[in-house]
Amino acid sequence: LAKTTQPISMDSYEGQEVNITCSHNNIATNDYITWYQQFPSQGPRFIIQGYKTKVTNEVASLFIPADRKSSTLSLPRVSLSDTAVYYCLVGEHNYGQNFVFGPGTRLSVLP
Amino acid sequence: GAGVSQTPSNKVTEKGKYVELRCDPISGHTALYWYRQSLGQGPEFLIYFQGTGAADDSGLPNDRFFAVRPEGSVSTLKIQRTERGDSAVYLCASSPGGDNEQFFGPGTRLTVL
Numbered sequence: 001l002a003k004t005t006q007p008i009s010m011d012s013y014e015g016q017e018v019n020i021t022c023s024h025n026n027i028a029t030n031d032y033i034t035w036y037q038q039f040p041s042q043g044p045r046f047i048i049q050g051y052k053t054k055v056t057n058e059v060a061s062l063f064i065p066a067d068r069k070s071s072t073l074s075l076p077r078v079s080l081s082d083t084a085v086y087y088c089l090v091g092e093h094n095y096g097q098n099f100v101f102g103p104g105t106r107l108s109v110l111p
Numbered sequence: 112g113a114g115v116s117q118t119p120s121n122k123v124t125e126k127g128k129y130v131e132l133r134c135d136p137i138s139g140h141t142a143l144y145w146y147r148q149s150l151g152q153g154p155e156f157l158i159y160f161q162g163t164g165a166a167d168d169s170g171l172p173n174d175r176f177f178a179v180r181p182e183g184s185v186s187t188l189k190i191q192r193t194e195r196g197d198s199a200v201y202l203c204a205s206s207p208g209g210d211n212e213q214f215f216g217p218g219t220r221l222t223v224l
Contacts, residue, residue: 041217100153101146
């Protein structure tokens with residue numbers, strides 16, 4: 001069971017780039033890294049998934065070093081609406097007891 | 112298109128009562144998941160359906176919890192003899208298949224008095 005560690009909270013200002021790093025030292029060969037975002041009173045929303053190197057979509061970028069023991073979610077030019085909890089998950093499959101949402105990182109974007 | 116819907120949005124019950132929570136997944140999604148989320152914590156996996164069958168129910172905490180998906184679409188999470196510790200937000204998600212991104216509903220907030 002690949003456990004993840006993330007900062008509990010982060011603060012940023014509008015327009016800044018935010019990088020949230022997740023540690024997963026015992027990630028397995030077949031595990032993928034997935035990030036979800038959750039706003040208050042809503043269910044989580046998928047942001048991005050990757051296996052190695054760099055993945056980019058319209059919302060974020062995911063950087064994964066060669067040893068895959070950590071990953072960094074990068075949010076470019078955040079706005080107030082990016083205030084949310086961000087979860088890093090690691091697992092071979094996108095379901096089950098091995099696909100664990102930890103407590104996440106609470107990002108607060110300030111004006 | 113319509114997302115995942117859950118009813119009721121809020122449910123207050125008394126200790127010992129039986130409750131049913133309903134999930135309507137996105138049309139055509141074969142996979143359906145139930146999670147439980149306590150305040151300040153991430154969602155905790157309960158059960159995963161592929162079609163009508165429970166492919167993985169290892170997250171159900173005990174035999175008071177049961178879920179069904181008889182026609183491979185709507186699912187009902189059933190909790191017998193509710194306890195105060197069952198109070199949480201119950202989230203449902205669906206996906207086109209078992210290993211795709213999950214689309215979550217808004218959840219049902221269950222309060223057991």
